[in-house]
Amino acid sequence: MPHDHHDHDGLxxxxxxxxxxxxxxxxxxxxxxxxVRELMVEKGIVTEAEVAAQIDAMDARSPAQGAAVVAxxxxxxxxxxxxxxxxxxxxxxxxxxxxxxxxxxVENTEDVHNVVVCTLCSCYPRNLLGLPPDWxxxxxxxSRTVREPRKVLREFGLELPEATTVRVHDSTADMRYIVVPAxxxxxxxxxxxxxxxxxxxxxxxxxxxxxxx
Amino acid sequence: xxxxEPGTPVRVKCMRPPGHVRTxxxxxxxxxxxxxxxxxxxxxxxxxxxxxxxPLPLYRVRFRLGDVWPxxxxxxxxxxxxxxxxxxxxx
Numbered sequence: 001m002p003h004d005h006h007d008h009d010g011l012x013x014x015x016x017x018x019x020x021x022x023x024x025x026x027x028x029x030x031x032x033x034x035x036v037r038e039l040m041v042e043k044g045i046v047t048e049a050e051v052a053a054q055i056d057a058m059d060a061r062s063p064a065q066g067a068a069v070v071a072x073x074x075x076x077x078x079x080x081x082x083x084x085x086x087x088x089x090x091x092x093x094x095x096x097x098x099x100x101x102x103x104x105x106v107e108n109t110e111d112v113h114n115v116v117v118c119t120l121c122s123c124y125p126r127n128l129l130g131l132p133p134d135w136x137x138x139x140x141x142x143s144r145t146v147r148e149p150r151k152v153l154r155e156f157g158l159e160l161p162e163a164t165t166v167r168v169h170d171s172t173a174d175m176r177y178i179v180v181p182a183x184x185x186x187x188x189x190x191x192x193x194x195x196x197x198x199x200x201x202x203x204x205x206x207x208x209x210x211x212x213x
Numbered sequence: 214x215x216x217x218e219p220g221t222p223v224r225v226k227c228m229r230p231p232g233h234v235r236t237x238x239x240x241x242x243x244x245x246x247x248x249x250x251x252x253x254x255x256x257x258x259x260x261x262x263x264x265x266x267x268p269l270p271l272y273r274v275r276f277r278l279g280d281v282w283p284x285x286x287x288x289x290x291x292x293x294x295x296x297x298x299x300x301x302x303x304x
Contacts, residue, residue, distance in 0.1 A: 102251070104273075119237050146239065146292055147282055166290040168278075173235045173271055173295035174254045 058126070065096050066128040066178055067199035070210075071192045073105075074183045080107075087178065091128060098127045098176070106169060107180040108209075113160050114167045115153065115206030116177040117145040125176040129201060136205065146170055156207040169206075179206040187213050216270055221247045222304040223274060225296060233261035236300045244304060245276035248293055256297060270298040 011017055026034070040046050069091055073080040083090035087103030103125055106114040118124065119142045124132040135141050145152050149166050153159075160166065169177045181203040187195060190213065202208030217223060227242040235257050251273060255266035274296050279288020 119239070120235060148286065149278075149290060150287055162287075166287065168290070168292045170237065170292060170294040172237055173257065173297065175251065175271075175273075175295055 058131070061127060061130040063129045063199075063201035063204065064196070065130075066125070066201075066204045067196040068192075069094060069096065069105075069128065069178070070180050070199045070204065071196035073107075073180050074187075074195055075192055080180075083180070096128060098125065102175050103128070103178060104169075104175050105178050105180050106167065108182045108206075110182075111163070112165050112167055113153075113206065114169060114177075114179045115145060115149055116169045116171065116179060117142055118171045119143065119146055120172055123171040123176060125178050128178055129204060133201070153207060156202065158208060179204050181206075181208075181210040184210050184212050216250060217247050217272060217298075217301065217303055219247050219249055223247060223272070223301045224304055225274070226300050226302060228300070230258070232258060234258055236296055237294065240274075240276065240281065240294055240296070243276055243281050245274040245280065248273040248275040251295065254297075256299070272296050272298065272301060274301070 037046075037051065041048055041051075069083065072094060073083050079090060079093075082093070083105045084107060087105040088098045090105070091098050091103055106116075108114055118136075122132055122137040122142075124136060126132070141152065146168055149168050150160060153166070171177055181199065183195070184198060187198070194213075198211040198213060200208055200211060203210045222244065223246065224244045225236060225240050225242060229241075249272075250270055252271035253268035254271045256269050257266075259266040272295070273293050276292045276294070277288060278285040278290040278292055281292055
């Protein structure tokens with residue numbers, strides 16, 4: 001029976017390459033994950049529903065939570081101070097649980113710009129920002145950000161004045177980092193919710209700045 | 214183990230132990246200063262293998278980019294990393 005022509009090796013109608021079917025066998029670690037999960041279910045330690053619920057909870061996290069924290073810091077100087085002193089406690093105050101990892105908030109000012117990277121793996125404040133973007137986990141971002149940070153930032157469209165000090169934070173161990181971007185000019189009368197809409201994911205990683213109103 | 218105060222100049226030891234370590238190779242042998250003291254946290258080199266892990270101070274050490282990379286374009290920019298106490302020697 002004839003069927004509509006489609007090109008198996010080329011591009012989809014929307015111009016994206018087709019993703020290859022995953023017809024190869026499981027890797028060692030994929031098999032290990034399935035085996036451990038099935039054993040834990042069998043022994044009654046977790047249920048399938050709990051695993052699914054945890055995946056849902058992970059997927060529900062988004063940069064909106066981080067943006068709410070930043071907006072609060074912009075409008076409430078006492079909260080800002082608490083956030084910079086103890087990022088985990090201040091986030092918990094807003095009802096965001098950052099989990100077992102401890103959070104450090106670093107603030108961009110006129111003189112300082114902060115950017116976050118994890119050279120060893122892909123440590124990221126997932127509870128506040130959701131899952132990391134693919135580029136954050138790439139070898140290029142991880143190796144170049146600690147070596148030529150300004151060049152990397154330029155590729156993100158961020159050209160910083162020479163007088164600004166760039167501080168790179170390599171999350172090598174137990175801490176997670178969130179950048180508090182500088183509050184944009186012309187936002188004096190805005191409320192917290194409107195301000196939060198200006199706070200992008202990239203501005204909280206430090207490869208961008210907050211949007212102008 | 215003595216706790217190093219913020220501002221203390223330190224060098225990252227040039228060790229090459231096998232196994233799971235969380236001290237990046239590019240910082241070994243480099244000098245910086247303690248930015249703040251964190252922890253105690255369990256030693257990940259023991260934790261990774263399911264061993265009882267010693268609680269250790271964890272330091273955020275700040276390095277000048279020029280001290281990490283001799284050819285850095287902007288040597289006064291900085292790099293902060295978390296380094297466990299047993300990897301640091303005060304200078």
